[in-house]
Amino acid sequence: MTTQTDNPLPGFISGHLVGTAMKDVVRRAMGYIHENRMKFDAQEKVSYKLSADFVTNVDRGAQEIYRRKLTEWFPCWGIVGEEDGLNIPYKLYDGDMYFTVDPLDGTKAFIRQQSHGIGTMIALVKNDTVIAACVGDIMTGELYYFRPQSEKVHRFASWRDDRAEVLSFRHTPLSERYVLLGDDPRKLSEPIQRITDPVNHVFKDIEIMSGSIGTKMARLWKGEIGACVVTKSRCTPWDWCPVSGISAKLGFVALFNMCGEWGRMALAPTKTGFDLQSDLVIIHQEHVEEFLSSVK
Numbered sequence: 001m002t003t004q005t006d007n008p009l010p011g012f013i014s015g016h017l018v019g020t021a022m023k024d025v026v027r028r029a030m031g032y033i034h035e036n037r038m039k040f041d042a043q044e045k046v047s048y049k050l051s052a053d054f055v056t057n058v059d060r061g062a063q064e065i066y067r068r069k070l071t072e073w074f075p076c077w078g079i080v081g082e083e084d085g086l087n088i089p090y091k092l093y094d095g096d097m098y099f100t101v102d103p104l105d106g107t108k109a110f111i112r113q114q115s116h117g118i119g120t121m122i123a124l125v126k127n128d129t130v131i132a133a134c135v136g137d138i139m140t141g142e143l144y145y146f147r148p149q150s151e152k153v154h155r156f157a158s159w160r161d162d163r164a165e166v167l168s169f170r171h172t173p174l175s176e177r178y179v180l181l182g183d184d185p186r187k188l189s190e191p192i193q194r195i196t197d198p199v200n201h202v203f204k205d206i207e208i209m210s211g212s213i214g215t216k217m218a219r220l221w222k223g224e225i226g227a228c229v230v231t232k233s234r235c236t237p238w239d240w241c242p243v244s245g246i247s248a249k250l251g252f253v254a255l256f257n258m259c260g261e262w263g264r265m266a267l268a269p270t271k272t273g274f275d276l277q278s279d280l281v282i283i284h285q286e287h288v289e290e291f292l293s294s295v296k
Helices: 015-035 057-073 107-111 190-196 213-221 237-250 285-294
Strands: 042-045 053-056 078-081 097-105 119-126 129-137 143-146 154-156 164-166 178-181 205-208 227-230 252-258 261-265 280-284
Touching: 015 057, 015 119, 015 129, 015 143, 053 057, 053 107, 057 078, 057 097, 078 237, 097 107, 097 213, 097 237, 119 213, 119 237, 129 213, 129 237, 143 213, 143 237, 178 190, 178 213, 213 227, 213 237, 237 252, 252 285, 280 285
Parallel strands: 078 097, 178 205, 178 227
Antiparallel strands: 042 053, 097 119, 119 129, 129 143, 143 154, 154 164, 227 280, 252 261, 252 280
């Protein structure tokens, strides 16, 4: 039985209810993005990114779906969204609770009309903990999701139905697995170049994938790859909260190299964003000892 002490939701709201609402709004956004993937208008915008950044009318339309439904269903809860400075404060008295919304994760991939690397994401943060998250892959139709008051992460085969599996870790040596990068390893930091060099046999090989961080991490969550590298950059709440929340729930950890030594960085949420000072290697905690012994 849920008690007042173990229910993180105000007013004893059911975690099932919140989770169902989050899945529903992600599915609405996925349908809208998929329907408009061949017809959109794009423009450059001023952003935190060092390279050119863009926004489309589909980004804004998807965010409006999130804003409208979340304020209808949870009028007292906060929302932090990527586009147009969306920031609605929490209106209750007990700490802080807010949704983070990335309406179209991988906008450049969307503009290029890629057949992969396009997603949409939402997380629910209570004070300093991600208590629910949902990541949708636009092109495969898959959803990755956990609800409040649950230790399980589900992978839904399609946003159109409720066929799902519970994700669990399956151990395969890292030397037999691929590591996923977002860019040519020669452009990344020296520690990343070293661990991805085939002569060091840390991983079987590399893959390079552009686009949505959510769909990249989904490949790790379901066991398709053994590790994922997140390059140093500005980490925003709408990018970081969903992927860090699901990763932590599944037992993944973030490793970074500082002055030749590998350490851990907490997969904690952020409401204002932060500057990632080092490339991260995201692997399962069951692989940490193997990884550290192979990079000595």
